[in-house]
Amino acid sequence: MSEHENRQLVEQAYTNFKAGDIPTLLQSMSEDITWTLPEIENVPFAGKRQGRGAVGEFFFDPRQPTGCAFIRAT
Numbered sequence: 001m002s003e004h005e006n007r008q009l010v011e012q013a014y015t016n017f018k019a020g021d022i023p024t025l026l027q028s029m030s031e032d033i034t035w036t037l038p039e040i041e042n043v044p045f046a047g048k049r050q051g052r053g054a055v056g057e058f059f060f061d062p063r064q065p066t067g068c069a070f071i072r073a074t
Contacts, residue, residue, distance in 0.1 A: 022059045026052050 016025040035049040035058060049055050
């Protein structure tokens with residue numbers, strides 16, 4: 001993949017995230033993705049996740065009306 005293609009992929013991923021389109025964001029990731037958020041004191045969602053399903057759980061928060069930890073209902 002060229003630098004230009006990589007840039008387009010990352011820009012589209014951010015666009016999907018900002019729009020709250022987590023399913024499309026996840027589809028842009030490899031099935032065997034490894035998602036790592038460094039361990040941070042008092043941050044319960046830190047750590048490593050393997051695979052799209054596990055990464056999807058990172059974004060999901062059933063306490064939110066939208067179901068997404070990062071997208072708030074307006």
